Amino acid sequence: MDVTLRLAQDPAADALLGRSPLAALVGMLLDQQVPMEWAFKGPRTIADRMGAEDLDAHDIAAHDPEAFAALLSEKPAVHRYPGSMAGRVQQLCQYLVEHHDGDAEDVWRDVADGRELLKRLKALPGFGAQKAQIFLALLGKQLGVRPHGWREAAGPYGEEGSFRSVADITGPDSLVKVRAHKQETKAAKAAKAR
Numbered sequence: 447m448d449v450t451l452r453l454a455q456d457p458a459a460d461a462l463l464g465r466s467p468l469a470a471l472v473g474m475l476l477d478q479q480v481p482m483e484w485a486f487k488g489p490r491t492i493a494d495r496m497g498a499e500d501l502d503a504h505d506i507a508a509h510d511p512e513a514f515a516a517l518l519s520e521k522p523a524v525h526r527y528p529g530s531m532a533g534r535v536q537q538l539c540q541y542l543v544e545h546h547d548g549d550a551e552d553v554w555r556d557v558a559d560g561r562e563l564l565k566r567l568k569a570l571p572g573f574g575a576q577k578a579q580i581f582l583a584l585l586g587k588q589l590g591v592r593p594h595g596w597r598e599a600a601g602p603y604g605e606e607g608s609f610r611s612v613a614d615i616t617g618p619d620s621l622v623k624v625r626a627h628k629q630e631t632k633a634a635k636a637a638k639a640r
Contacts, residue, residue: 449589452617455483459490467550468501468542469493470589474581474612475538475572480526482612482621488524492535495520503548506539537571545569554591560599563591579603583613 451464453473462469469489477485493501495517496509506514515532518524525531539548546552553570557563560582567578583603585591597604603611609623 451486451588452621453482453486453612453615454490455618455621456487456490459487462490462493462500466500467553468503468539470584471538471542471550471553471570471581472501472535474577474584475534476525476531477577477612482615482624485525486612491522491524492518503539503542503550506536507543507548509536511536534572541569541571554585554593557591557593559593560595560597563593563596564599580611580613583611587613588616 449464451460451470453463454460463473463486466489472489472492473486476488489501492506493499496505498505509517511533514536515529518528518532518535542548542550542553553566554563557566563585564578564582567573567581568575570578573581579599579601580603582596583600586596586600586604597606600613602608603613608614609620609627611624614624615621
């Protein structure tokens with residue numbers, strides 16, 4: 447995997463996301479209750495604070511939990527909730543070590559079809575149905591992972607030409623469109639709740 451992503455809107459962070467399957471998974475995991483760019487910059491920040499060029503699932507899984515939480519809590523914090531997210535990142539890495547020998551790309555390598563890939567993504571700690579579909583769409587739209595039926599398995603996030611999620615962000619202009627879509631969705635839900 448070596449592609450150009452623009453999810454963090456930061457060259458060093460995006461370079462790591464584009465070459466490291468684990469960084470992409472960790473960024474997706476962090477993408478909740480914080481701006482997308484902040485979430486996807488997180489893997490680069492974690493690697494820097496660990497004194498590493500890349501993320502390693504074995505190293506993160508074996509890291510002392512308190513020390514890892516402190517690492518994510520340093521200013522600026524990696525996430526709004528650095529302690530709980532540190533635990534989630536470690537759980538994800540522990541799962542990858544146990545089920546994929548620490549190789550994040552193994553989650554989607556040689557997958558038979560989109561349904562199987564969605565099932566594998568949903569099995570990851572911290573990945574519910576929506577997050578799994580969004581990541582599946584990111585894999586298909588930007589990372590070239592396109593098993594048969596991937597668009598259908600990704601649901602609305604797999605739609606061509608949509609601007610619904612991080613799967614559709616390729617630069618500042620598309621980020622604005624995705625944000626606008628999210629605001630419209632939020633406004634529609636609020637109006638419906640009245």
